Amino acid sequence: MTTTLAIANQKGGVAKTTTVASLGAALAELGHSVLLVDLDPQACLTFSLGIDPEDLELSVHHVLTKGLDPTEVLIETDDGVDLVPATIELARAEAELLTRTGREHVLRSMIEALEEAEVDYDWILLDCPPSLGVLTVAALTAADGVLVPLQCETLSHRGVGQLLDTVHDVRRFTNRGLEVWGVLPTLYDGRTNHARTVLETISETYDLEVVEPPIPKTIKFAEAPAAGRSILATSRSSKGAQAYREVAGNLVARSQRPKVKKGKR
Numbered sequence: 001m002t003t004t005l006a007i008a009n010q011k012g013g014v015a016k017t018t019t020v021a022s023l024g025a026a027l028a029e030l031g032h033s034v035l036l037v038d039l040d041p042q043a044c045l046t047f048s049l050g051i052d053p054e055d056l057e058l059s060v061h062h063v064l065t066k067g068l069d070p071t072e073v074l075i076e077t078d079d080g081v082d083l084v085p086a087t088i089e090l091a092r093a094e095a096e097l098l099t100r101t102g103r104e105h106v107l108r109s110m111i112e113a114l115e116e117a118e119v120d121y122d123w124i125l126l127d128c129p130p131s132l133g134v135l136t137v138a139a140l141t142a143a144d145g146v147l148v149p150l151q152c153e154t155l156s157h158r159g160v161g162q163l164l165d166t167v168h169d170v171r172r173f174t175n176r177g178l179e180v181w182g183v184l185p186t187l188y189d190g191r192t193n194h195a196r197t198v199l200e201t202i203s204e205t206y207d208l209e210v211v212e213p214p215i216p217k218t219i220k221f222a223e224a225p226a227a228g229r230s231i232l233a234t235s236r237s238s239k240g241a242q243a244y245r246e247v248a249g250n251l252v253a254r255s256q257r258p259k260v261k262k263g264k265r
């Protein structure tokens with residue numbers, strides 16, 4: 001059984017990409033097979049896994065807009081995870097898909113094509129771009145769950161309501177089974193009461209689960225992408241790496257929880 005998780009927040013710089021790379025490596029350490037999908041035209045995930053997007057002729061863009069078989073673009077990375085990479089060409093996908101029937105389903109189709117090719121994963125993590133456009137909606141449509149990285153500072157919650165509205169629409173129209181797995185506090189400075197207060201306010205206001213533990217703010221994260229590996233490899237025993245390992249363990253437990261039956265609440 002594959003669990004597909006969209007890592008989404010339309011705000012940039014909240015550690016979506018870092019979370020995808022780090023959780024991917026942590027799940028791989030636990031012995032799970034993992035696919036990461038870069039859905040951001042900035043291609044930061046692709047780059048941070050040691051692949052220069054400029055060297056790629058084919059990428060997720062060709063799969064989503066031209067129907068290329070996804071096995072043609074899969075890359076094995078040094079972090080023990082597979083990657084569907086992005087390039088700047090993906091910036092055109094949003095506009096190209098806008099007029100296409102079935103655009104919400106392009107990622108779901110990609111995942112089905114992998115299943116048909118018998119390329120199976122325990123986890124598929126979708127690194128969403130910083131918008132609520134076609135690509136994010138397609139990711140939510142393909143996902144079992146959505147995890148929202150959130151930097152715990154004042155005003156960081158301003159986009160959360162909008163994101164949850166989008167989740168609500170996706171549930172209504174394209175993916176009834178989508179579940180909100182919760183918010184993951186990132187860039188967390190536990191020394192301040194402020195961070196904890198903001199987190200509590202957000203989880204109460206929106207009735208959201210908080211995925212533990214918070215990911216501490218540490219300079220180690222800035223160094224990892226340049227090395228082409230996640231922080232789990234570049235700084236194995238750092239607090240940040242440890243936190244992501246614990247989150248990965250909690251997500252595995254969460255994936256084994258029975259699904260809430262829709263319509264019975």
Ligand code: ADP
Binds near residue numbers: 012014218
């Ligand atoms: P997003 O994908 O949401 O735009 P990124 O994952 O690219 O966010 O992270 C934005 C920046 O914050 C990057 O420079 C990254 O290295 C840094 N960063 C991410 N997590 C942490 C952390 N826990 N501590 C310090 N810096 C972090």
Ligand code: MG
Binds near residue numbers: 016044127
């Ligand atoms: Mg990103």
